Amino acid sequence: MRFVKKRLKPAQENKLNNFLKDKIDDLETDKREVVGVFGRTGAGKSSLINAVIGEKNLLPTGDVSACTSVMIKVEANTDANPQNKIYQADIEFIPKEEWKDELFQFLGDKADQEDDYYRDFKEKLSALYGEEKENKTSEMLMDKKYFKEIPKFLKNKKQILTCESAEKLSRRLVRFTRCDSEDEESKVKSWFWPLVKCVTVRVPKNDLLQHVTLVDLPGNGDCNQSRDNMWKQLVRSCSTVWIVTDIERAAAETEAWEILENASKLMGNGGECQHIHFICARSDVNLKDHEAILKRNMKAKKTVRKKFSQQEKIKKQFSDECLEVFTVSSNEFLAKNHLSPNETEIPKLKEFLQKLNDCHSETVNYVSGARGILSLIQVASCRKGADKNTDVCTDLDRKMKHELDKVRKPMKEAYEAFEKCLSEGVERSKSSCESVLMSVIRPKKVTGGFHQTLKSVVNKGGTHKSKKGKQINLNGKLASCLTDSIDEEFKKTFPNERKCGPFNNVINTFSLDTKSLIKKYKDVKLQLIFLKTEEDKIKTELNKMIRERKKTIYNSLAEPIGENMQEGYSKAAKFTGKDTLENMRNTLEKHVRAAKDTMFEKAKEELLKQLRDLREEILEKLEKTMQKSIELSLKTDGDSILDVAQQLEEVEDYYKELKAQQQRP
Secondary structure, eight states, X not given: XXXXXXXXXXXXXXXXXXXXXXXXXXXXXXXXEEEEEEOOTTSSHHHHHHHHHTOXXXXXXSSSEEOSXXXXXXXXXXXXOTTSOOEEEEEEEOOHHHHHHHHHHHXXXXXXXXXXHHHHXXXXXXHHHGGGGTTOOHHHHTOGGGGTTOHHHHTTOOEEEEESSHHHHHHHHHHHHEEEOSOTGGGGSXXXXXXXXXXXXXXXXXXXXXXXXXXXXXXXXXXXXXXXXXXXXXXXXXXXXXXXXXXXXXXXXXXHHHHHHHHHHHHTTTSOOOEEEEEEEOTTXXXXXXXXXXXXXXXXXXXXXXXXXXXXXXXXXXXXXXXXXXXXXXXXXXXXXXXXXXXXXXXXXXXXXXXXXXXXXXXXXXXXXXXXXXXXXXXHHHOOOSGGGHHHHHHHHHHHHHHHHHHHHHHHHHHHHHHHHHHHHHHHHHHHHHHHHHHHHSOSSXXXXXXXXXHHHHHTTTEEOOSSSOOEEHHHHHTHHHHXXXXXXXXXXXXXXXXXXXXXXXXXXXXXXXXXXXXHOGGGHHHHHHHHHHHHHXXXXXHHHHHHHHHHHHTTSHHHXXXXXXXXXXXXXXXXXXXXXXXXXXXXXXXXXXXXXXXXXXXXXXXXXXXXXXXXXXXXXXXXXXXXXXXXXXSSXXXXXXXXXXXXXXXXXXXXXXXXXXXXX
């Protein structure tokens, strides 16, 4: 297709030529499925990823402690020289300005040294600077001498590591992704994880990673803004999540279930997750008898499924059908001492990843698109006039109007359903917001230093994250009645299954019925083939747009509430000295009481506006794209632009072969 593009009369610029060049460029796509891997430190996430993708020594494991904030993406190295096995790591740092601000904030305020934030930051300072941190100002600690080994950090650029083996890359990565090590040599070095936002590890020649990215994710975001934003973005992008836990505590391990509960809204209505895989790791641990291992595995699966069915918050977002439980032993998969490879269930996870790759059908989509473009080029090469296409254009215009009406109606009905749900949610929010506020600012169990926690909440616009404590999101809490009011309707309208619901399904069923028109108008068969490929392409694009926009829409309710609350936060943040805690509480109470009559109504209107905008954009894009394709394929005079009969015949053969492969069981 690049060869065809070069031959499209470069000296002759016209509508059709430019249109065809753009269509060839649009063939290049690389949508990746994201699989998020959650679990507490030491749960076996790295060992699992290594075993599944067949790279035993890729991610550091063993006697090194994983950093709880660094995200690690593992994907294929598509740039690798086919003759060499190049392993690469792209290290993305937090912006240097953010690190400088953190240094200034934490070193400049000596009064709050007992707060969780400060304890966490002290750990970062020790990791990065060691004893050098003592008696230094923030300006001194930004001196370039501390960053000689990571020069890209000061330039706000990625640092790239390349190695010829997974083991070598793993050793070099330790300082960017781990907190400590038993290695004597490493004790004298700085640890760079406090500055790392994300590490992307690229593996050569790995079929399972062709269209899949595995992401080792922290459990609950991060207090650093850049890392937290990326964490949310990645969680929302996961089509599958793996929750990794020890088999001996699978149902009882609090952290694993808290991770799932806390992220459920981001993954469900606020994301695109379709599969939850609860992975009970180390299925062979403490047992040597084959039958005993299999018996415990069955019991673990049954216990986890029962526990899942009892999780009310999670079940609002996901049905029992979304859950699958695996009992996995990465060590046994490699050693084959007591279990066969299939009994370790690693092959099942491999098979699942392969299906994710196969479902993309990138090759089929590319060949189908190329077939349509070549069909249009070929017919344009010998077309002398467009007048004879009047009848087929009339039929297409009539069909277009009918199909757009079919798309418009269910979207309008969905909008009206949301409007009703939100109106009820506004009233519930008004009546409950003060008690919701009290649960945050006057909790029943108050730990020492709560005034510092609340101070952090108001300073950071309503949110607080600490390394060990639970996340506080006051804006989200205040918006909870509104989000609860639309949860059921939202899941019905924007299901993560992608092929149903008022928005997705009406687009998937949109059709100009070109197959029937080809039988009726045989002389414009090639143009109609092109229109069919254009129809398929725009539907794919719109479904992708809906999938992304629905995340923004669902998560939009807390934003206007946060904006409204900012005045109260700013006033509360100014208090110092005696009675600071009580003054902050009273200020927030007064603000919520005064704002509740308008705050929730504004949030409702913002979500409805986004729904209206999405509806209108879908209709406009669908109509304009297809009308332009009809005009240029059937209503524009040809100018003998290019003869591609040979290329079209070749692509037709590819297309038939690929379609036949899809139909095989």
